[in-house]
Amino acid sequence: MESFLSAILGELISRSMNFIINKWSKPLTLDMEESIQGALLQAQVIIEEAMGRHITNQAMLLQLGMLRDAMHRGYYTLDAFRYQPHYGEGANDPSGRRFLTLSKAPCVKDLYFTSPTVQFQEQLREALDKLRSMIVDMNELVMFLMSYPRLYRQPYSMHILLCNCMFGRQMEAQLVISFLLHTKPHSSEELEVLPVVGPLGVGKSTLIAHVCKYERVRDYLSEILWLHDCDFTDDELTFRQGGAMKRQILLSNLKKGKRLLVVIELYGNLCEDGWNRFYRASRRSFLSGSKIIVTSCSDKIVKFGTTPALTLKHLSPEAYWYFFKTLTFGSTDPEMHPRFAQLVMEIARLQIRSINSAYTTSNLLRDNFSIHFWCKVLSFLRGFIQKHICKFGVHPFELLNKNKPVQLGRMASLSEDFMICHEYRCSPQEGVPEIRMQDVMYGSNKKQGKFEVLGWRSQIPPYYSYVYVCEIRERKITGAKRKHCVEDGATSS
Incomplete structure (x- = not known):
């Protein structure tokens, strides 16, 4: 009897505590959500204003970079809280049921999608405290910020800015500008060399081309010559016949006594x-400067530099989410479409911070603004990515x-x-x-065999178009049993 009463008492205490927590945690979270927003x-106002100005102070750039990272982290945490799966919503319509099925489907582990509300509150509070502290410290910086000249007129929407500006590289861009405009004493015969290192597709050439469009850089350098591996006969930087025109341009500018920038990819x-x-x-022939x-x-090229190398890394997960969300929704407010936003967050996570995939997928989703289509895309991505990992042991992206x-679907x-x-x-001049x-990949094109497809066109210098050489072939059906892969407690075939 005593054990029975003890069990009842324990249950009553537990329910009372849960009632109190539920009663007070929701208003607290809502207030915190408004505060962090x-x-x-x-x-965001400070960052966007800074993006449009030519800032030369390295300490200011470092401080702005820290604020930008904190902002991305804050948006990521807030969006993860807002768009965490709510399994009771939308159960009465087909799209909603499809959405719930996808939400329960196995996916890559992510702290934000598995944490309880209490942990969300802790993360929100931590993000809020950090942002408030940094914004208070920015008061003097904002005053100095207004004294720096503008680089361009600000567009009315952030998604237009991201489409026409290199995202998340302001500090790196200013470092390159400082290198290009730096002048040595006349007695110095050293020709300055800046190595730029980073993984494929991280934006090394884009960064340099982006910097070269600034008026101060164009005024200082009379000619900018781009050289590639294909312009040389071997690895000893000897011009091949096809590079004769570039060589002629180089010699012509040297005779005219013009300052040059030579970019070697x-x-x-x-x-x-x-x-x-x-x-x-x-060094013997180039004009000083x-x-x-x-x-x-x-990173083997680091030893060729006369100044410390600039190393580019992929965007952080938080920055990538901010970038992908802005590209996908454009001028549409994600808060008005929470189910769409949750799907986009999961799609972004599956793309492992691929910039090429960000542009391709965001264009696709923006052109097909349908919950049914977005659910279908997420289901498709999860399926072929999981199968690829099971078969080859590596993410296809x-x-x-x-x-x-790589084998896609x-x-x-x-x-x-x-x-x-x-x-x-391809350059802008090429077809x-x-x-x-x-x-x-997502449409009904019936092309077969080997052919080429356009991945995406960059809207910023050097305006490259990215082309894939691909092949479509019928899958061979065998009588062998399909392999099953069990990962994170989920089975896929």
């Missing part, structure tokens, strides 16, 4: 002896980011294999395929 808007190895000969010849920038995926052959035809052989980029990547 206000702090994020303040931070390397994809392979570079012979040290060949580089030394090229550097000595350039001329510069060289060398880009490569390999990871191979895609490294420009390695087709949403409209599950009986076909969609293979990406490799990617290459590109009419067929788009999303038409083949």
